[in-house]
Structures are given as C-alpha cells and as structure tokens.
Amino acid sequence: DQQVKQNSPSLSVQEGRISILNCDYTNSMFDYFLWYKKYPAEGPTFLISISSIKDKNEDGRFTVFLNKSAKHLSLHIVPSQPGDSAVYFCAASGGAGGTSYGKLTFGQGTILTVHP
Amino acid sequence: DSGVTQTPKHLITATGQRVTLRCSPRSGDLSVYWYQQSLDQGLQFLIQYYNGEERAKGNILERFSAQQFPDLHSELNLSSLELGDSALYFCASSFDLSGNTIYFGEGSWLTVV
Numbered sequence: 001d002q003q004v005k006q007n008s009p010s011l012s013v014q015e016g017r018i019s020i021l022n023c024d025y026t027n028s029m030f031d032y033f034l035w036y037k038k039y040p041a042e043g044p045t046f047l048i049s050i051s052s053i054k055d056k057n058e059d060g061r062f063t064v065f066l067n068k069s070a071k072h073l074s075l076h077i078v079p080s081q082p083g084d085s086a087v088y089f090c091a092a093s094g095g096a097g098g099t100s101y102g103k104l105t106f107g108q109g110t111i112l113t114v115h116p
Numbered sequence: 117d118s119g120v121t122q123t124p125k126h127l128i129t130a131t132g133q134r135v136t137l138r139c140s141p142r143s144g145d146l147s148v149y150w151y152q153q154s155l156d157q158g159l160q161f162l163i164q165y166y167n168g169e170e171r172a173k174g175n176i177l178e179r180f181s182a183q184q185f186p187d188l189h190s191e192l193n194l195s196s197l198e199l200g201d202s203a204l205y206f207c208a209s210s211f212d213l214s215g216n217t218i219y220f221g222e223g224s225w226l227t228v229v
Binding site: 036107 | 149158160164218222
C-alpha cells in the first residue's frame with residue numbers, strides 16, 4: 001500500500017523555466033510534509049517542508065503548495081537551473097498522537113532533468 | 117555535508133553472515149533514524165531512536181536490530197543475511213522527535229552475494 005505517490009517518474013525542463021513536481025498521499029493522518037533532493041551516491045538532502053496548517057511555504061526558488069482536501073502537494077522550482085537536476089522525493093509524517101514523527105513515508109521519487 | 121557520518125560506505129558479504137553498520141549523528145542531534153533504500157521498495161523507514169531509547173519502528177525484519185549508545189552514535193545489526201537484503205542503508209538524525217528536519221548521511225551500500 002503506497003501511502004505517498006509520485007506518479008511522474010521523470011520530468012524534463014528547460015533552464016529558467018518552472019519545474020513542478022507533484023505528490024499525492026492517501027493517509028489523512030499525515031500532517032507534515034517534506035521534500036528531499038538526492039544526487040547519485042549521496043544521501044537525501046532536505047529542501048523544504050510544510051505543515052498541514054499551511055497551504056504554502058516558500059524558500060528562495062522553492063515553493064511547496066499543499067492542498068489538503070485533494071491530499072496533494074507540489075514543489076515549484078523557479079527558475080530551474082541545471083544544478084537542480086536530481087531525484088526529488090516527497091515524504092510525509094504525522095499521526096498516532098505525534099509518536100510517528102520522524103517516521104517518514106517516502107514517495108518513489110521523480111527524476112528532474114534541467115536542460116541548459 | 118549533512119554532518120551525519122556512516123561507516124562503512126561499501127560492504128560486500130556472503131549470505132548467512134552478519135554485519136554492523138555504524139552511524140554518528142550530527143552534533144547535538146538526539147534522534148537517529150535508519151532507512152533502507154532498495155530498488156523495488158524505495159526508501160523505507162526501519163527504526164528510530166531518541167536519546168538511547170527506541171521510539172518508533174517500521175518494517176524492520178526480526179533479523180535486524182539497532183541500538184543507540186550513550187554517546188548517541190547508533191549501530192544497525194543485520195544478521196542471517198539474504199540476497200534481498202542488498203540495499204543502501206541510510207542513517208539520519210534530528211535534534212528532537214518532531215522530525216521537522218531530518219538530515220541524512222551518505223548511506224552504506226550493502227551487497228550480499
């Protein structure tokens with residue numbers, strides 16, 4: 001049972017344009033969401049997060065949007081740069097009275113390629 | 117560099133053997149997590165320790181065990197290894213239990229032959 005899904009295995013974008021990475025979840029108990037970026041042979045690197053009490057969080061070129069009713073979140077990267085090329089994972093946590101925090105459930109990842 | 121250190125980086129061992137993976141969390145972090153990334157399962161949560169105590173458990177096999185020591189470093193012990201245990205094992209750490217920001221190490225590649 002895949003509770004966090006990233007339905008697009010890959011995304012290709014031109015440098016300077018917007019990259020939009022999508023993520024859907026099924027567990028309504030999730031209340032905290034994170035995006036990680038991963039290069040080959042490295043560990044995931046934290047990018048940005050959002051709590052379920054918000055619908056948007058910005059950090060520089062990265063913005064995460066959360067639509068709780070649709071159980072959907074997205075990561076926008078503007079403008080996209082070639083160095084952004086990596087695998088992007090969304091992750092979710094929460095529920096069970098807070099004892100599940102830190103137990104992240106990850107999506108399968110989306111490979112982003114930004115062309116110069 | 118996340119500040120989370122994992123050793124060894126690569127390990128090749130035979131089926132039936134036992135290995136220990138080691139993790140040093142970021143300075144000041146009290147919580148340590150172990151994740152397994154395999155080709156077919158993606159990143160899967162295994163177990164979490166906070167200040168020496170087990171706090172959450174995921175789909176960790178009974179053949180696997182972990183502990184967090186008083187100096188906060190952690191070890192993941194994998195025994196009776198099977199071919200399917202071949203994976204990248206990540207350790208991660210955070211300051212508290214909230215999991216709001218979890219920093220990952222570079223992982224330990226385990227190959228079981």
